[in-house]
Structures are given as C-alpha cells and as structure tokens.
Amino acid sequence: MQTDTRIAIVGAGPAGLAAARTLVEAGLRPVVLEESPLAGGQGTRRLSPLTALHRSALFGASAQSITRREDAEDAVLKQCDFRTGTLAWACHDNRLELLGPDGFDSLTYTHLVIAVGATDRLMPMPGWTLPGVFTLGGAQVALKRHASFIGQKVVFAGSSPLLYLAAAQYLRLGHRDLTVLDTTPASGKARAFPAMLRHEPHTALQGVSLIAELWRGGVTLRAGVRLDRIEGDSRVQRLRYATARGRDMTAEADAVALGHGLRAETQLAELAGATFAFDPAFRQWFPRTDDRGRAGERLWLAGDSARIGGAEAADAAGSLAAQSLLESLGRAADAHCIRRDTRRLRKQHGFQRAMTDAFRWPAKQAATLADDVLVCRCERVTAGEIRAALATPSGPIEVNRVKSITRCGMGRCQGRFCGPALGEMVASATGDPPGRLRTQAPIRPIPLVFDAGPMAPEGDDT
Amino acid sequence: MVIFVARHLFQPIDPGTPRPLRFEFDGAEITARRNDTVLAAVLASRERCGVNEFDGGGRAGFCLMGSCQECTMWDEDGRRLRGCMTEAREGLRLRSRPHCGSD
Numbered sequence: 001m002q003t004d005t006r007i008a009i010v011g012a013g014p015a016g017l018a019a020a021r022t023l024v025e026a027g028l029r030p031v032v033l034e035e036s037p038l039a040g041g042q043g044t045r046r047l048s049p050l051t052a053l054h055r056s057a058l059f060g061a062s063a064q065s066i067t068r069r070e071d072a073e074d075a076v077l078k079q080c081d082f083r084t085g086t087l088a089w090a091c092h093d094n095r096l097e098l099l100g101p102d103g104f105d106s107l108t109y110t111h112l113v114i115a116v117g118a119t120d121r122l123m124p125m126p127g128w129t130l131p132g133v134f135t136l137g138g139a140q141v142a143l144k145r146h147a148s149f150i151g152q153k154v155v156f157a158g159s160s161p162l163l164y165l166a167a168a169q170y171l172r173l174g175h176r177d178l179t180v181l182d183t184t185p186a187s188g189k190a191r192a193f194p195a196m197l198r199h200e201p202h203t204a205l206q207g208v209s210l211i212a213e214l215w216r217g218g219v220t221l222r223a224g225v226r227l228d229r230i231e232g233d234s235r236v237q238r239l240r241y242a243t244a245r246g247r248d249m250t251a252e253a254d255a256v257a258l259g260h261g262l263r264a265e266t267q268l269a270e271l272a273g274a275t276f277a278f279d280p281a282f283r284q285w286f287p288r289t290d291d292r293g294r295a296g297e298r299l300w301l302a303g304d305s306a307r308i309g310g311a312e313a314a315d316a317a318g319s320l321a322a323q324s325l326l327e328s329l330g331r332a333a334d335a336h337c338i339r340r341d342t343r344r345l346r347k348q349h350g351f352q353r354a355m356t357d358a359f360r361w362p363a364k365q366a367a368t369l370a371d372d373v374l375v376c377r378c379e380r381v382t383a384g385e386i387r388a389a390l391a392t393p394s395g396p397i398e399v400n401r402v403k404s405i406t407r408c409g410m411g412r413c414q415g416r417f418c419g420p421a422l423g424e425m426v427a428s429a430t431g432d433p434p435g436r437l438r439t440q441a442p443i444r445p446i447p448l449v450f451d452a453g454p455m456a457p458e459g460d461d462t
Numbered sequence: 463m464v465i466f467v468a469r470h471l472f473q474p475i476d477p478g479t480p481r482p483l484r485f486e487f488d489g490a491e492i493t494a495r496r497n498d499t500v501l502a503a504v505l506a507s508r509e510r511c512g513v514n515e516f517d518g519g520g521r522a523g524f525c526l527m528g529s530c531q532e533c534t535m536w537d538e539d540g541r542r543l544r545g546c547m548t549e550a551r552e553g554l555r556l557r558s559r560p561h562c563g564s565d
Contacts, residue, residue, distance in 0.1 A: 035528060036547065042527060049497045051475060119529050131510045131522035132471055138526035146502035146526060146546070147479075147495070148472035173475050234520055235471070235509045255471065377524065377532065380516035412531035417524070445531060447542065 005329065008033065008096060008109040009080075010088045010268060013041025014311040015115035015303025017073050018318030019325075022337075024079045026326050031081040031107060033088050033098065039073055042117055042137055043162075044311050046070065050147035057172050058143075090441035091271040094298060099446050111298050111325050114269050115318055118304035121263040121284075121420050123158075123362050124375050124383070127230030127239075128258060135417075136259025140166050149175050151255025155239050157181040157227055158259040159359045164210045166257060171217045178219045179251050181241055183260075184359050185224035192358035199351035220251075230256055261361050263420055265305045267443040272299050278433050281353055282308055283361050284420070285436040291342065293321035300325055308356070313348035316341040366424035375425070376418040378411020386422065390429045399426045399435035409437055412445055471522055472505040485554035487511075487535075494550035501526070501533045501545030511535065511545055512558035536560045 007023060009016045012034035023030050032039075040046035047055060056063045086100035096112070098105045120135035127133070134142065134150050136158060142150045149170060156163040159182065167180050196204040214221060224244030231238050239251045266276070266287055274287035274295045286307045289295045293302045300321040303314035320341045327333045369375070371384030389405040390397055399422060402408065408422050409415030415422070415437045423434030474495070481493035487504055494503035501523050504511045510520035511533050523533035526546045533545035538555045545556075 037549075050479065050495055054475070119525060119527070129514075129519055131520040134523065135525045135530075138524060141526045141546075142472070142502075143475065146472070146499050147475050147497075148502045148506065149475060150473075151471060152473055235522075377530070378514075380514060380519075412534065413529065416529055445542070 004110065006107075006109050007031065007111045007113070007325065008107055009113040009115065010096070011041075011115040011117060011303070011305070012039035012077070012082070012084075013115060013117050013303060013314065014044055015117075015305075015314035015318035015321075016113065017041075017076065018315040019113045019115065019300075019302060019322040020080050020318075021073075021076045022319050022322030023325070024076050026322075026331060029080060030113075031083065031109075032077060033086045033096070033107075034082070034084050035087045037084050039077055039082070039084075040070070041311070041314075042119075042141065045141060045144045047144050048147050051144055051173075054173055058169060060172075087444060087446070088268060089443055089446050091268055092441075097441070109298070111300070111328070112272060113293075113300045113302060113318075113321055113325065114272060114305060115301070115303040115314070115321075116265045116268055116305045117314075118262040118264050118308060119416055120259045121261045121361060122258060122417050123260050123365050124369060124373055124418070124421050125227055125229065125258075126370065126373050127232070127236075128256075129374050129377050129380075130230055130232050130236050131234065132232070132236030132254055133230060133256045133258060136160060136162050136166055136257045137262075139255075139257035140169060143169055143173060149173075149255075150257060151236070151253065153177045153179075153253045154255045154257065155179045155181060155251050155253040156257045156259075157183070157239065157241075159184045159362060160259045160261050161207060161355055161359055162259060163257075164207065164214060167214055167219055168210050168217075171214065171219060176218070178214075178217075179253070180214065180219060180221050181225045181227065181239070181251065182221075182223045182359075183225055183227060183362060185244065187224075188360065189223075189358040192354045195354035196351055196358070199347050199354060203351065225249075261356065261359060262304060262308050263416070264308060265416075267414075267439040269295065269299075269301050269305065270439040271441055271443070272296070274299065274301065276436055278436075279307075280433065282356055283363055283424075283434065284308075290324075291320075292324035292338070293317055294324050294328075307349070309345070309348050309352050313345055313352065316344035316348065320345065361420075363424045364428070366421045367428035369421075369425075375421050376406075376408040376411060378413050378418075379407045381406050381408040381418070383425065386425050390426065397426060397430050399423050400438050402426055403437060414443065414445075469509060470505060470507050471509050472502055474502075474506055483550050483552050485550060485552065485556065487556050488558050492550075498550040499546055500535065500543075500548040500550050500554070500556065503550045504545060 007030040090097035226242040228240040276285040302317040302321040369383040427434040483494040510522045524530040
C-alpha cells in the first residue's frame with residue numbers, strides 16, 4: 001500500500017460496506033465513518049438486541065442469509081479504521097470535519113467515497129406535525145432500533161412500496177391493527193408491473209406475495225385513496241381520506257407512518273465538489289457521476305445518496321466505485337467484477353425507474369395545499385407564507401430565495417423534510433422543474449465551541 | 463361513549479420486557495429496558511418529548527433515525543442530544559428544553 005494513500009468512506013450502509021469490502025480485498029485499509037452506533041444502513045438496519053429475539057419472525061426465510069451477510073460485513077470492518085458515532089459535518093480542501101465520541105477532529109483524505117443514503121420524501125398534509133405522525137422509514141426504525149411499535153392503531157399512508165413492507169414487518173411482530181392507505185392507483189402499478197418483472201422478477205413477485213401476506217393477516221388495504229387530513233387534539237386520533245371512488249372515510253388511529261418515496265442525502269457530496277443534474281423521473285437532483293460513481297478527481301459517490309436505487313443497487317454501486325478508485329491508484333481493474341456490478345446496477349436502476357412510475361411522488365399536490373398547512377415542521381412555516389413570498393415582486397422566484405424570505409428549510413432539519421414540497425411549490429409558480437436548495441456546512445446542527453485557550457489571570461491586562 | 467386514549471405513543475414490541483433502568487426527564491422518572499433508546503423509553507410513557515419553540519405544539523420525534531432533530535433534548539450541562547440516537551442509561555438527567563440558555 002502506498003503510504004500516502006488515505007481513503008475515507010462516509011456511511012456504513014450497503015454502498016459504503018461494499019466499497020470497504022472491495023478495498024479490503026485489494027489489501028487497503030480505508031477509514032469508514034458512520035454517524036450511528038452500528039453499521040448496516042437504514043432499510044438493512046441491524047436489529048437492537050431487544051428486537052433480535054424476533055429475527056426469524058421478522059426476516060423469515062432470509063434470516064440466515066442476512067446473518068451471514070452481517071458477519072461478512074463485520075469481518076471487513078475489522079480490517080478498516082471503523083469509527084462509529086462519527087458525523088462528517090463539512091468537507092473542504094480534501095478534508096472532512098468530524099464530530100465523534102471524543103469531540104471535534106478532522107481527516108485529510110486522498111480519496112473520498114460518499115455513501116450516506118437517503119431519507120423519506122414527504123408531501124405535507126394537514127395535521128402531519130401532530131405527535132404520532134412519523135416517517136415511513138422511521139416506523140421501520142421504530143421496530144429495528146427502538147423495539148417499539150409507533151402506536152396501537154397504525155396507518156401506513158402515502159405512495160411507496162415500503163408501505164407494504166413496513167406493514168408486513170409490524171404484522172410479523174404481532175401487531176394486529178394495521179391499515180395501508182396507498183395514494184397511488186392500482187392501474188398505475190399494473191402498467192408498471194411488466195417493466196418491474198422484466199428488470200427484477202424476483203423482487204416484483206416478492207411485492208405481490210407481501211400484499212397477499214397482509215391480506216391474509218387481516219390488514220386493511222386501500223389503493224388510489226386521497227389523504228385529506230390527520231386530526232387530533234394533542235396527538236393523532238384519526239386520519240380522514242377518500243376512497244378511489246370518492247367516498248369519504250375515517251381511519252381511527254393513534255399513529256401514522258407517512259412516506260412518498262426517498263430523497264437522496266446530497267449535502268456532503270455538494271460540499272465535496274459534486275455538481276448536480278435534475279432527474280425528471282424521480283423529480284429530484286442527483287449528483288453527476290460517471291458509470292462507476294466517480295464525481296471528481298478524488299471523489300466517488302455510491303448508493304441512494306448518489307441515486308435512489310435500494311440496497312442491492314447500493315451494493316453494486318459501492319463495489320464499482322471502489323473498483324474505479326483502485327484503477328485511479330494504478331491497480332489493474334477486475335474486468336469480471338466491473339461487468340457483473342454494472343449489469344446488477346443497470347437492472348436495479350431499471351426496476352427503480354418502473355417503481356417510481358408506479359408509486360409516483362405527488363408533485364402537483366404542493367400547489368393545492370391549503371394556506372394554513374405547515375410545510376416547514378421546524379420553523380412552522382405555512383403554505384400561505386410561502387405563497388406570499390412567491391408573489392414578492394422583487395427579483396426572480398427561486399427556491400433558495402424563497403427559503404431566505406420565509407425561513408422554510410432553515411430549521412434544525414435543514415430542509416430535509418420540507419425541501420421537496422417547497423421545491424414543488426416554487427415550481428408550480430414558475431412552471432420550471434423544482435430548483436435545488438443549496439447546502440451549507442455544518443450539514444447537521446453541531447455544538448458551537450469556541451476554544452479561546454486558557455483564560456488570562458485576572459488583573460493581568462496585556 | 464368513552465374512548466380510551468393511551469397517554470403514551472410507543473408500544474414496546476414485547477410488553478413484558480423488564481424495565482430495570484431509571485433516568486430523569488423533566489424531573490420525572492422514566493423507566494427503560496436494557497438496550498433501549500432514550501426516545502423509546504420516554505414515548506413508552508408519554509405522548510411527546512418536547513414542544514415546538516414556535517407554536518408550542520407537541521413534538522415526539524419524526525424520522526427516528528437522527529435526521530429531523532425533532533427529538534432534541536438537553537442534558538444538565540446544556541448539551542444537546544437526539545433522543546433517538548442516545549442509549550438509555552441509568553441516572554441520566556435530561557430535559558425537553560435547554561437548562562442554561564445554550565444552543
């Protein structure tokens with residue numbers, strides 16, 4: 001190994017772990033930085049010891065292969081400089097700024113792989129700030145990390161294939177009061193199904209068997225619904241919706257899991273110098289990379305933070321990024337691996353494109369949000385305030401400007417959960433595709449610490 | 463008709479799991495399972511873990527994976543932490559709002 005090579009991988013989910021595996025196999029020892037206490041990622045999140053008792057119920061026939069995969073990942077991480085609880089909050093001049101268990105630190109790298117995943121993409125609705133509303137991904141993390149159901153009567157609502165997976169996981173752990181309200185019509189899924197089958201027949205059929213499992217388990221399933229409002233005095237008590245035939249319905253509930261697909265976490269990539277392109281199918285901005293994830297002289301991006309694709313695509317992309325990185329170090333490329341991973345990645349991306357067509361992001365709803373609906377949860381900015389800012393006569397209507405005027409996107413989550421809807425509201429006013437919110441460091445709130453050195457002794461004026 | 467509404471949000475996946483750990487949240491005692499998170503322990507007995515500074519509405523976490531910051535809490539020294547990313551430990555003393563004006 002060249003002594004002046006220092007490879008940093010940010011994120012120990014499927015993409016980061018695949019990159020680490022490929023580099024370790026080539027005899028290198030990357031630094032792997034992970035914000036949470038465990039490797040694994042989100043969809044493939046490791047189970048809390050409290051939930052692990054139910055491992056075989058939760059994973060069924062896959063339980064053994066998942067255990068094998070996790071053991072293999074741990075074996076790879078033992079050969080890395082693996083740092084958990086470590087947030088990379090800024091990137092500049094080939095250096096990452098870190099906040100870890102022992103405080104602030106920085107890391108100068110020669111090569112950087114960013115694989116920080118995605119979070120739920122949300123369309124606001126009346127009542128979505130009430131206690132008891134969680135993201136759809138959060139509802140799954142509740143099981144796996146918090147060993148808890150989010151409520152006694154749970155509604156999974158929105159437009160995502162994960163509605164069905166999350167409900168099945170609740171069912172497998174014994175929850176018996178579950179409703180799935182899917183806003184996407186059955187016809188759209190039927191149209192996209194042949195493409196899903198062509199790209200990934202196994203996964204497509206798994207989806208069908210998931211729905212059968214929910215139906216057998218007595219889960220209420222409704223497709224093509226319109227979500228109207230979540231109501232409750234100080235917490236969720238019911239969700240009002242209309243069926244596909246326009247009949248008004250009420251679901252009594254004490255918890256709602258809301259999700260409309262996934263949103264790439266692109267902040268760190270932007271700070272590391274990536275440029276962006278708008279993807280009209282996903283209606284979001286992804287960083288530009290070549291076929292193997294290279295985004296700059298020293299920069300590689302992989303997994304959902306580069307482009308939404310799921311765990312299998314992330315594994316292929318992480319491996320390809322590491323192959324490309326090895327080539328840049330003058331190592332011979334493994335042509336067989338590159339061919340295999342490129343094929344896997346293409347298949348998964350084709351599948352995801354069909355899925356995103358079936359479970360469509362409800363972009364147009366942003367324009368119809370009532371004025372009193374909160375769009376920004378952190379700073380409590382309403383749709384009406386955003387509309388007023390859009391009507392400001394001075395200067396161009398641009399998403400970052402609307403953010404400055406309204407403070408929508410300036411709160412603690414830094415636009416992660418209001419950003420997509422804010423973008424669509426601006427887009428509906430301009431007729432252009434949604435703009436992109438610019439990133440500023442720190443990418444998460446961090447404590448401000450001014451270390452001015454030892455205080456001068458009193459009376460000792462200098 | 464009286465509708466029973468539980469005064470807590472989360473349901474432990476195994477209701478019988480012992481709760482041997484104790485910590486303090488806004489001066490009240492919270493019990494927790496071993497390997498519990500602070501947020502899961504709080505929401506197992508309450509319906510919120512704080513209030514929004516702008517309109518006083520309850521907040522009870524949202525993404526549960528460290529991204530939304532809606533389960534922000536503070537320790538006695540004014541340090542901010544995320545309830546969903548913090549393991550419950552015996553003797554913790556936490557607050558739903560900052561103690562000494564930091565942050």
